[in-house]
Amino acid sequence: MPIIETRELRKVFRSVKRTPGAGGALKTLFSREYVDKVAVTGVTMALDAGELVGYIGPNGAGKSTTIKMLTGILVPTSGEVRVAGIVPYAKRSENARNIGVVFGQRSQLYWDLPLIESFELLRAIYDVSPQRYRENMDYFTELLEMSDFLNTPVRQLSLGQRMRGDFAAAMLHDPRVVFLDEPTIGLDVVAKEAIRNFIAGVNRERGTTFILTTHDLADVERLCRRIVLIDRGTLIFDGAIETLRDGYGTHRTLVVELCAPETHVEVDGAEAELTTPTIARFRFDRRTMSAEALVRRVTERYAVSDISIEEPELESIIRRIYREGYVTEPDGEPAAT
Amino acid sequence: MRFRVAPYLAFAKKAFAREATYRMEVFTNVGSLLARLYLMKMVWVALYAQNAAPAGVPLHAIITYTAIALLMSLVLEIDGTRIIRDRVREGSIATDLMKPINLPLYFFSDGFGQTLLHAVLIVPSLLLALFIVRIDVPSPFVLLAFALSFALGYVVNFLMNFLMNAIAFWTLETFAIQLIIRWVSDLLGGQIVPLIFFPGFLQQIVLALPFAAVYSTPLLIYLGKIPPSAYAAAFATQLAWTAGFAILATFVWRGALQRVVVQGG
Numbered sequence: 030m031p032i033i034e035t036r037e038l039r040k041v042f043r044s045v046k047r048t049p050g051a052g053g054a055l056k057t058l059f060s061r062e063y064v065d066k067v068a069v070t071g072v073t074m075a076l077d078a079g080e081l082v083g084y085i086g087p088n089g090a091g092k093s094t095t096i097k098m099l100t101g102i103l104v105p106t107s108g109e110v111r112v113a114g115i116v117p118y119a120k121r122s123e124n125a126r127n128i129g130v131v132f133g134q135r136s137q138l139y140w141d142l143p144l145i146e147s148f149e150l151l152r153a154i155y156d157v158s159p160q161r162y163r164e165n166m167d168y169f170t171e172l173l174e175m176s177d178f179l180n181t182p183v184r185q186l187s188l189g190q191r192m193r194g195d196f197a198a199a200m201l202h203d204p205r206v207v208f209l210d211e212p213t214i215g216l217d218v219v220a221k222e223a224i225r226n227f228i229a230g231v232n233r234e235r236g237t238t239f240i241l242t243t244h245d246l247a248d249v250e251r252l253c254r255r256i257v258l259i260d261r262g263t264l265i266f267d268g269a270i271e272t273l274r275d276g277y278g279t280h281r282t283l284v285v286e287l288c289a290p291e292t293h294v295e296v297d298g299a300e301a302e303l304t305t306p307t308i309a310r311f312r313f314d315r316r317t318m319s320a321e322a323l324v325r326r327v328t329e330r331y332a333v334s335d336i337s338i339e340e341p342e343l344e345s346i347i348r349r350i351y352r353e354g355y356v357t358e359p360d361g362e363p364a365a366t
Numbered sequence: 367m368r369f370r371v372a373p374y375l376a377f378a379k380k381a382f383a384r385e386a387t388y389r390m391e392v393f394t395n396v397g398s399l400l401a402r403l404y405l406m407k408m409v410w411v412a413l414y415a416q417n418a419a420p421a422g423v424p425l426h427a428i429i430t431y432t433a434i435a436l437l438m439s440l441v442l443e444i445d446g447t448r449i450i451r452d453r454v455r456e457g458s459i460a461t462d463l464m465k466p467i468n469l470p471l472y473f474f475s476d477g478f479g480q481t482l483l484h485a486v487l488i489v490p491s492l493l494l495a496l497f498i499v500r501i502d503v504p505s506p507f508v509l510l511a512f513a514l515s516f517a518l519g520y521v522v523n524f525l526m527n528f529l530m531n532a533i534a535f536w537t538l539e540t541f542a543i544q545l546i547i548r549w550v551s552d553l554l555g556g557q558i559v560p561l562i563f564f565p566g567f568l569q570q571i572v573l574a575l576p577f578a579a580v581y582s583t584p585l586l587i588y589l590g591k592i593p594p595s596a597y598a599a600a601f602a603t604q605l606a607w608t609a610g611f612a613i614l615a616t617f618v619w620r621g622a623l624q625r626v627v628v629q630g631g
Contacts (some may be wrong), residue, residue, distance in 0.1 A: 102463040104627045118627065125466040137461050141384045153376035154465055182387075 030077035030114075032206060032238050033099065038070040040094050060228040068094040071108065072263040078205065079236040081228070082251035083270075086259035086353050092242050095259070099240075100128060102338065113205050120285055125154065129204035131195050133211035138183045144194045145179045148201060155202035162201070172227055175290050189220035196227060206238045213248055225251050246344045265355040268324035270343065277349065278341035283311040288332035296326050372466055374475040377395040381446075381479025395484070399436050404498050406432045406525050421562045427589055428560070430502040433495050434588055435557050435581060437518065441492060442523050442580060446477015451540055459626065464534050468529070470619055477524060504588060511597055513585035518604040523580045525611035526551070532615070535622035558584030562591060580608045 033293065046062040067092040068078060076082055086092050095264060096343060097103035098110055101117030101124045117124040117170055130137075138147040152162045170176050173193040174303050186194065192212065211230070213221045228253055231237050249270070253333060258266035266273060283299070290306035298318045299311035309331075320338055327333065386392070399607055407429055415423045415517055423431070442529045453459045462469055495501070504512070530547060555577035564572055572578060583600050586592040590599050 071555060088387065097460070100464050102460055102627060112542055121463065122466040125464055128464065130464050132461065135456075135458060135461065138457075139380060141387045142380060146380060146383065150373075150380050154373045156372070198490065302378050 032078040032113055032164045033074070033076040034109070034111045035075075035095075035099075035241075036073050036109040038069060038072040038095070038098060038110055039067070039097060039106050040091075040103065042054045042068055042107045067262055069098070069105075072259070072262075072264055074257060074264065074267060076238060076240070078238050079232070080255060081232045081253050082241065083256040084240050084254055084259070085246070085249060085347065089157035090259045092259060093210070094262075096210065096240070096242060097208075100130060100208060101125070103320065108262045126202065127205050129181055129199035129207040129336055130204070131192075131199045131207065131212050133192065133209075133214035136183065136191055136195055138191065138194055138200055140184050143180045143182055144175070144186065147183065147194070148196055151198055151201050157202050161203070165201050165203070166197075169200070172230060173223070184297045189216055189223070191215060192220070192224060193227075196224065200231065200237070203235075204237070206240070210237060210245070211243050211245075212241070213243070213245055221245075221248075228252055240338040246342075246347060250343050255350070258262060258347070258355065260351065260354070265350065271289050271348060274341065274343070276347040279316055280312055280341060281315050281320065282339040283313065283320065283327065284307045284337045284339060285311065285327055285331070285333050286335035288334050294331070296323065296325070299323055367629060374471055376473055377475035378479035378482065381476040382483050385480045385483040389393050392483070392487065395440065396487055397492070399440060399491055400494055400498065403433055403436050403495055406436070407499050417573070421560070421591075423560065423562070423589070423591070426500065426502060429499050429617065431585055431589055432562055433501050435497050435585055437488050437492060437495070437559060438519075438581060438584070440488055441481050444481050444484055445476070445527050445544075446480050446524065447473050447528045447531040449473055449476055451534040454534040463626065473528065474524065477527075480519070490516070504590060507594070508587065508590065511594070512584050512588045515600065516567070518601065518608060519580040519584050522576060522604060522611060523608045525608065525615050526576065526580075528615050529611065529618055532618050532622055535625055551577040551580065554578070555580045556585060559590075560585070562586070562590075576607045576611070579604045 041062050043065050045365055047066045049100065054147055056167065059104075072091075072095060083300055084092055084095070094103065098105050099112055099117060099120040101112075101119075104118045104167060115124045115127065138144065139150065146155045148162075148166065151157075157165070161221040173196060174191055175190075175197065178190050181190075183191060183194065196212070212228075213224050225248060226241060228241075232239055232252075239252075241248060243249060256266070256268070256270055257264060285308070287294075287307045287309060291303065291309070292306070294309045294311075296311060299313040302310045303311075309327075311323060311327065313320075324336060327336075410425065410428050410432065414428070418495060419425065419428075441562075453462060462472070492501075503509075526547075530544050533543060554561075554572050554575055556572075561569060561572050561578055561582045573582070582591070583604055587597070587600065
């Protein structure tokens, strides 16, 4: 049975129509005309326990609206939603025990108090047994290397330390599902990697289900096997990252380091380009040309000291989908922009 | 679901600790209280030198009244529900709603924790105040009645603050409204001038307002202007305001939640 299940989930926001200008402001005060804005249009998805899914979409696509419905703080206009067998908005409190939430842009720690005090508060809120609390604290303190700043007031922590604290805070009560909203935003590369390792580790060792919403596709590439793409309130893709790559990433780039400097390079069946006099890039369509054949052609013509093949980045694929919409049978146009 | 007290005790404890980190503010509070007490004493002494004691309240009684009112304000001026306004504006109310807790009770516990820290200051402030003024002390029975009435006044005050801060769910900005209500309630609640000094008709009105339940009722009990025979009626009035505001707060809270969960805040 899936741990998260939605069927035709839909959310329409209704707001008062505003007319510009002072007269308009007065008019809004007395007359009530409404505008409906569809934020989420019939989202149907199922996630199994232990999955680590990237939930991706441009700003305003309906990501946070969906997450809010899954966490129970937003009532859907229509459709069904279940998280760990519970209808979140109907039993918000019960649902809260099954979920954890981390917002990269918003901390749930007590600003003025030492970090450890926030954990103790959460222990009381979720009624974590003293033994389990100790176990989890040991586990998280070690995994997130928090021992140095457990007694530091949160306002004095660096962003990286604070995020680690927020992660521990969200997971102290052993939630089955954890929602991550831009968890690595603003972090340096080392801190980002630490957070990613932590997520991957907890997912592997404890089987916690993660839903990751982010604009940093490196997070998704590093962590998720499956991604769900949403745009203008509608799911446009749900599947393995490889599927997306296979469908869209028809082009690869062969990067070649030449022994001798050249002024011009050319090979049949690939677009050639010199980035420096000794580094040449050959973009090729893998459906019409195999990498092996291209390598042979290149080495026949030039003396080569090193060779590598670049995969198209997820980012450029996603960018293209945002721009052009998702098509199941994409043509052979270059994925990169 | 089973109700547990532990989280709310923890909220109060954390709020207490948090408040204690602002040491400067705490000391300034006491300092400002003593300054206000000294000024009020001078005002009353000057006024009494010219006039006969109004409403049968002699000078020592009015000074006692002023001192106790100021000490009460240490606790009553703490707006524990300010947190609602802050969290709605920051949008963190959404994260709060993702916790298995009763939010109004959370706000109350947090406010109570803050209050408790300031209540602790009453004792040293009282001792310092004794250097400035002499305070009458009534019988233990009256003191007990005063304490009970003060507690009820605290709840009425909390509920009024709660309602005001809950406006933030609709307008986001509540500061101006609160400032006006604070001034009106200080004056009409009898914090500055006893309500029994108001002329006949006006007195009937202000005594009937909810503000009187916060400062005036406990203070008049302390002063003996509400005699033991009238205690029952005084408590009943305070309880009625408590119940009335609690019901109103429940509706307002439901409306606010509805707004968040339907409109997305």
